Amino acid sequence: MKVVIPVAGLGTRMLPATKAIPKEMLPLVDKPLIQYIVDECHQAGFRELVFVTHASKNSIENHFDTSFELESMLEQRVKRQLLDEVRSICPADLTISCIRQGEAKGLGHAVLSAHSLIGDAPFAVVLPDVLIEQLNQKDEPVNLGAMLQHFEVSGHSQVMVEEVAKEDVSKYGVIDFADHKDQRIAHIVEKPAVEDAPSNLAVVGRYVFSQDIWTHLANTQPDASGEIQLTDAIAAMIASDHQVKSYSIDGPSHDCGNKLSYVKTFIHYALQDKKLGADVAKYLKTLAV
Ligand code: UTP
Numbered sequence: 329m330k331v332v333i334p335v336a337g338l339g340t341r342m343l344p345a346t347k348a349i350p351k352e353m354l355p356l357v358d359k360p361l362i363q364y365i366v367d368e369c370h371q372a373g374f375r376e377l378v379f380v381t382h383a384s385k386n387s388i389e390n391h392f393d394t395s396f397e398l399e400s401m402l403e404q405r406v407k408r409q410l411l412d413e414v415r416s417i418c419p420a421d422l423t424i425s426c427i428r429q430g431e432a433k434g435l436g437h438a439v440l441s442a443h444s445l446i447g448d449a450p451f452a453v454v455l456p457d458v459l460i461e462q463l464n465q466k467d468e469p470v471n472l473g474a475m476l477q478h479f480e481v482s483g484h485s486q487v488m489v490e491e492v493a494k495e496d497v498s499k500y501g502v503i504d505f506a507d508h509k510d511q512r513i514a515h516i517v518e519k520p521a522v523e524d525a526p527s528n529l530a531v532v533g534r535y536v537f538s539q540d541i542w543t544h545l546a547n548t549q550p551d552a553s554g555e556i557q558l559t560d561a562i563a564a565m566i567a568s569d570h571q572v573k574s575y576s577i578d579g580p581s582h583d584c585g586n587k588l589s590y591v592k593t594f595i596h597y598a599l600q601d602k603k604l605g606a607d608v609a610k611y612l613k614t615l616a617v
Contacts, residue, residue: 434555455533457585500530
């Protein structure tokens with residue numbers, strides 16, 4: 329199964345950092361965000377990735393391309409460890425294709441732009457501004473890999489959800505269960521007002537879809553802001569009696585799409601870093617008031 333990674337958005341919440349640098353290329357410690365996402369997809373078992381991209385985002389493709397100049401320089405200077413790190417950015421068994429979304433007309437439109445590369449087949453969607461761990465505390469595979477397995481067993485589309493504070497629901501797609509026991513989604517709405525939200529279960533940016541979503545995406549009309557919403561296509565799929573299941577995230581998600589969350593995520597990953605973590609913790613203690 330292929331996975332679609334939409335990277336064509338404008339990243340306005342991270343301006344001015346994202347004026348000339350794609351949001352997905354902002355670093356977390358020593359790697360750009362998109363590399364964590366590609367690693368997550370690879371760990372989950374995906375081997376074919378499709379980036380939906382934009383003219384201003386060539387550095388994303390370049391990051392995963394071989395750089396002969398850099399590799400030969402590192403080889404000459406006998407920087408073995410750096411050379412291995414650079415070579416492992418794109419695993420040998422991974423294929424990355426790119427397709428352009430001419431205009432940023434919304435997430436649904438971005439996903440639909442990948443139809444010709446995916447074909448009429450099931451596929452996953454991974455949003456690159458949220459990082460999600462792949463192993464739980466017992467080192468068992470969870471989250472994206474588990475959603476893929478659930479889809480393979482049941483054939484039902486999967487949407488990852490996470491509980492958020494009630495006052496934050498208007499930032500997310502929000503779901504409501506038809507049946508708590510089997511996790512079937514009855515309703516899904518994009519950014520509801522707090523008083524209208526059906527629950528506090530927010531969509532976190534990981535999906536596995538059956539091919540039925542394509543027709544609904546193609547028929548989805550732009551919303552009031554002119555964007556074609558993926559959420560509206562999922563709602564239409566549910567309304568036409570396709571079962572869509574929710575998958576409750578195992579562990580935390582790490583949002584990098586706005587400034588405060590990005591700073592928190594950066595600190596979290598810096599503290600987790602094998603080489604830097606202890607020194608970062610020591611430094612943070614000196615700042616504590
Ligand atoms: P976001 O709305 O979080 O990202 O979309 P954005 O539009 O880049 O950022 P802001 O809101 O202006 O700060 C979620 C994901 O969908 C992609 C974005 O690149 C992001 O990864 N996206 C969004 C597209 O590829 N195309 C679009 O038209 C919209």
